[in-house]
Amino acid sequence: MKYKSQQVAYWFFALSMLLLALQIIYGFIMGFAHMGYDGLHEVIPFNTARAVHTNLLVVWILSGFMGAAYYIIPEEAENELVNVKLAYIQLITLALVGVAAIIGYHFNYWEGRKFLEIPRPLDYLVVINVLTFLGLILATLFKGKKRTTTSLVLTMGLVFAALLYLPGMIWFDNQTMDSFFRWWVVHLWVEGVWELIMGGILAFLLIKITGVDREVIEKWLYVIVGLTFISGILGTGHHYYYIGVDKTWLIVGGIFSAMEPLAFLGMALFAVAMYRKGEKKHPNKTALNWTLGTAIVSFVGAGLLGLAHTLPQVNLYTHGTLVTAMHGHLAFWGAYGMIVFAIIAYTMPNMTGRKLYNTNTGLLAFWLSNIGMLGMTVAFGVAGVAQVYLERKVGIEFGLVQKEIQVHFFILICCATLFTTGITLYMYEFIKYGRPTNEALVD
Amino acid sequence: MLSKSQARTFFLGGTVITFAIFLGLSWNSLSNAVPKQTHEENLTSQVVRGKHLWESNNCMGCHTIFGEGAYYAPELTKVIDRRGAPFVKAVLTSKAPWAPNGRKMVAYGFSDNDAEDLIAFFTWIGGVDLNGFPPKPDLKQ
Numbered sequence: 001m002k003y004k005s006q007q008v009a010y011w012f013f014a015l016s017m018l019l020l021a022l023q024i025i026y027g028f029i030m031g032f033a034h035m036g037y038d039g040l041h042e043v044i045p046f047n048t049a050r051a052v053h054t055n056l057l058v059v060w061i062l063s064g065f066m067g068a069a070y071y072i073i074p075e076e077a078e079n080e081l082v083n084v085k086l087a088y089i090q091l092i093t094l095a096l097v098g099v100a101a102i103i104g105y106h107f108n109y110w111e112g113r114k115f116l117e118i119p120r121p122l123d124y125l126v127v128i129n130v131l132t133f134l135g136l137i138l139a140t141l142f143k144g145k146k147r148t149t150t151s152l153v154l155t156m157g158l159v160f161a162a163l164l165y166l167p168g169m170i171w172f173d174n175q176t177m178d179s180f181f182r183w184w185v186v187h188l189w190v191e192g193v194w195e196l197i198m199g200g201i202l203a204f205l206l207i208k209i210t211g212v213d214r215e216v217i218e219k220w221l222y223v224i225v226g227l228t229f230i231s232g233i234l235g236t237g238h239h240y241y242y243i244g245v246d247k248t249w250l251i252v253g254g255i256f257s258a259m260e261p262l263a264f265l266g267m268a269l270f271a272v273a274m275y276r277k278g279e280k281k282h283p284n285k286t287a288l289n290w291t292l293g294t295a296i297v298s299f300v301g302a303g304l305l306g307l308a309h310t311l312p313q314v315n316l317y318t319h320g321t322l323v324t325a326m327h328g329h330l331a332f333w334g335a336y337g338m339i340v341f342a343i344i345a346y347t348m349p350n351m352t353g354r355k356l357y358n359t360n361t362g363l364l365a366f367w368l369s370n371i372g373m374l375g376m377t378v379a380f381g382v383a384g385v386a387q388v389y390l391e392r393k394v395g396i397e398f399g400l401v402q403k404e405i406q407v408h409f410f411i412l413i414c415c416a417t418l419f420t421t422g423i424t425l426y427m428y429e430f431i432k433y434g435r436p437t438n439e440a441l442v443d
Numbered sequence: 444m445l446s447k448s449q450a451r452t453f454f455l456g457g458t459v460i461t462f463a464i465f466l467g468l469s470w471n472s473l474s475n476a477v478p479k480q481t482h483e484e485n486l487t488s489q490v491v492r493g494k495h496l497w498e499s500n501n502c503m504g505c506h507t508i509f510g511e512g513a514y515y516a517p518e519l520t521k522v523i524d525r526r527g528a529p530f531v532k533a534v535l536t537s538k539a540p541w542a543p544n545g546r547k548m549v550a551y552g553f554s555d556n557d558a559e560d561l562i563a564f565f566t567w568i569g570g571v572d573l574n575g576f577p578p579k580p581d582l583k584q
Contacts, residue, residue, distance in 0.1 A: 034515070041547045046515045047504020105501075112501030114512055149447075173491045175568060176481045177473065179511060219447040226454035233461040237468075242576035243509045246476035248468060250574065256461075316578050320510030320518055387514075395580025398517040399544030 001350045002443070003074040005081035007436040010351050011091050012067030013344050017427050019060035019098065020337075024420055026053040031416060034402075035409040044106065051105045051117040057332060058115065059098045064340030065194075066094075066133055068201050069158060071347050073137050076151035076204070077144025083136060090132045097125045113178070115186050116168045123169050130162045149218035150207065153225060154200030160193040176244035183239040190332075191235060191260060191302075195228040198294075198339045199267065205291045205346055206271060211280025220274075224266045231259035238310050242319055250312040257310045261303030264335075271295035284349060286362040290342035293370065297338055301330025301377070317392045322405075323384035330377040341426065352433045353440035365425035372419025376412055383408035480572040493564025496557055505548070508568055510576060516548065518577060523565050531565065532558045 001007070029040055029049045038046070074081050081087060101118045104110060110117040118126065141147060141155055168185035172178040203221045207214050237253020271292050282288065305327040309318040318324070345362070349355045356362070383405040390401040477483070497503070503512035506519050522531060534541055538552040553561065 030515075036545060038547055045505075045547075045549050047501045047513070047549075050504045050513045050515070051501060108500065110499075110501050112498040112503045114503050117501060117504075149451075173486055173494065174477065174481055174483065175494060175508070176477055176571060178494075179509060180469075180473065180477075215447060219445065219450045222447065222450035222454045223445070226450070226457045229454070230457040230461050233458070233465045234468075236465065240472070242573045243511070244477065244480045244571040244573055245472040246480070247574055249472070252468060316576060319576060320507040320512070320514065322514050325514060389582075391580075392578055393580055393582045395583035399546060402546065403544055 001347075001436070001440050002078075003080050004438060004441060005084045005087075006071045006074050006347075007351055008081060008084060008087045008091070009067040009071035009347060010436045011088070012063050012070060013340075013347075013430070015091065015095055016060045016063040016067065016340060016344075017430055019056045019063065020423065021427065022102075023053055023056035023060060024416075024423065026056065028413070028416065028420075031409055031413045035406050035413065047112070048105050051110055051112075052102055054115055055098075055101060055105075055117060059094075061194075061332075061336045061340060063094065064336075064343070065158070065197050065201075066090075068197075068340070068343045069133075069137050069154060071343070071351075072154060072201065072204050073140050073151055074144075076146065076148045077141050078146050079140055079144035081136060082139040082143060086132060087136055090129060090136070093125070093132075094129050097122055097129060113168075113182055116182060120169070127162075127165065130165070134159060134162055148214070149221060150200055150203045150214075153196055153203070153221055157193045157196030157198075157200060161189055161197070164188050164193060179243045180240065180245065183236055187236045187239055188233070190336075191232045192229060194336060195232070195263060196225050198298075198335055199225050199228070201339050201343050202267065202271065202291065202295065205287065205342055206274045206278075208346065209280075209282040209284065209288055209291060210274045210278025211282070212274045212278045216277075217274060220266075220270045224263055224270060227259075227266055228263040231256050231263060235260050235310075238312075238315065241312050241315055254310070254312050258307060260310075261299065261307050264299040264303035268295045268299040283355070283357045284346060285358045286366070287342060287346035289363070289366045290338055290345050293366065294334060294338035294342050297330065297334030297370065299334075301327070301332075301334035305330055305377070305381075317388050318384070321384050321387045321392070322380055323388060326377055326380035326384050329380060330373060333373045344430065348430065348433045351436035351440055353437055354433050356429065356433065359429065361425050361429050365422045365429065367422070369419050369422025369426065372415050372417070372422055375415030376419060379408050379412035379415055383412075482567070482570055485567055485570065487563065487567075489560050489563040490567045493560040493562070493567075496553075496561050497564055500551065509571075509573060516546065519565060519568070520571075520573070520577060521569050523562065523569050528562050528566075531562055535561055 026049045029044055030046065030053060033046050070081060070087060101122050104119060109119055111119050137155060137158065141151060164185055167181040170181060199221055203217050206217050234252050235257035237249040238257040240249035240253055275292060309315055309323050349357060386405050387401055390396045390404060391398060505513050505516035508520050535551060535553045535558040538550055540550045541548045
């Protein structure tokens with residue numbers, strides 16, 4: 001760690017870990033409910049568990065991204081963060097807004113729009129919070145000595161993510177319009193600007209870990225984020241097939257979303273190639289595992305499993321079934337969960353000064369969580385494909401089909417237990433590192 | 444071999460061009476297709492009240508419409524065709540818990556007026572031209 005203010009990142013990571021733990025608990029509630037054990041229905045009905053599960057996901061990932069930015073930007077710009085106190089205020093208010101929203105979901109206080117359930121008054125607080133964050137990052141960047149491509153791509157991703165939150169706040173009477181603009185937020189986040197953020201963090205990690213020349217890494221970063229936008233922006237069309245807009249989107253969305261895996265393939269090849277090319281062997285193998293892991297698993301989860309049901313002929317049958325949950329879980333984990341884990345694994349020894357680089361716990365955490373999540377993906381996939389055939393092809397009633405596929409949720413819960421064990425070990429390591437200290441500062 | 448500035452041009456140029464096409468296609472859909480395909484002339488204040496109720500109770504947290512939402516409870520796009528309005532109204536107004544095939548729904552106990560608003564919303568949703576969704580079960584005997 002070169003700058004004292006980089007320590008702010010630690011607290012964002014800590015918030016991130018706490019929210020992830022809660023997200024997993026609500027995931028189990030939903031898994032059991034799908035299996036038929038919905039004992040908590042009176043207190044936490046499924047729609048509450050679902051809103052909490054997905055919103056916590058968004059907030060812990062965003063908190064991780066913010067932590068990453070607070071660590072990376074001072075280092076890349078060669079400048080202390082302009083206002084550390086304000087960063088802490090931003091952290092606390094982010095946590096408070098998140099907690100208020102989550103509590104509200106237990107009392108029927110929400111806006112039932114998938115992923116954007118946060119009620120409107122809290123939306124405005126989110127906007128103020130994110131503007132504060134961006135202000136700090138941009139001021140640090142522009143007052144700094146250097147503006148590297150890595151920091152610019154990361155910042156561009158964060159600014160666009162904030163801008164794209166706005167179309168989701170417009171009220172429409174027409175459900176089709178509502179859905180149309182909701183995807184401007186959700187799709188253009190996860191299949192667009194979040195990939196910029198991921199690419200920026202990945203480039204930073206590869207520069208630090210592999211020692212490959214910055215110019216080479218940043219050149220390929222441009223190519224990858226270029227592929228992301230070229231395929232991803234028009235790829236939004238794959239959400240417009242069946243919501244009440246014209247058939248143009250079937251062709252445009254089909255073609256461009258089928259190209260979306262290219263960006264992730266690029267990311268995977270890029271990470272592996274840079275690792276092979278690198279002469280410097282950084283001792284932090286845990287960070288290396290997560291860095292290569294995120295590039296590869298995101299290609300499988302976001303790229304390939306997305307491709308599996310993105311063509312309109314297939315999506316007609318799989319749209320709105322558990323097949324989506326299959327893709328969603330591995331995609332979010334591979335692309336965004338793991339990149340946050342990678343940056344945490346890289347920064348913790350630098351911030352705390354404890355060089356726990358290659359512990360068995362760390363290695364076990366990596367493998368258990370990944371194997372667990374792959375197993376969950378398979379369980380969702382089997383349940384989803386069975387659902388598609390029984391319900392959409394054979395025409396058996398929804399409820400009867402759900403009974404038929406209950407068994408797959410038992411497997412899902414077994415794999416989720418494995419995943420949770422991995423996450424628990426990772427969090428155990430996180431705690432074991434202790435707090436950041438000024439003694440860890442290096443020139 | 445590709446230089447860094449060429450790579451940057453690829454990124455910026457590609458982004459601007461695809462985003463411009465995206466905006467154009469969106470404009471076309473929203474101004475031409477949406478009014479026709481969604482029968483905007485039938486979008487009454489009652490339907491809008493129904494949409495408010497749909498959202499304020501997070502029905503999408505269990506069900507789907509247009510295939511969007513959660514996968515815990517049935518797709519409701521064509522629910523009025525499938526079940527008929529009286530059945531739907533009975534479910535919505537019921538104060539007793541309702542659990543088809545053992546899967547529980549929150550007993551909302553909506554008033555008659557609210558239930559009518561939601562039914563108007565579902566009826567309007569059912570009339571939207573969704574390019575063939577939901578599909579007909581083609582293997583049904």
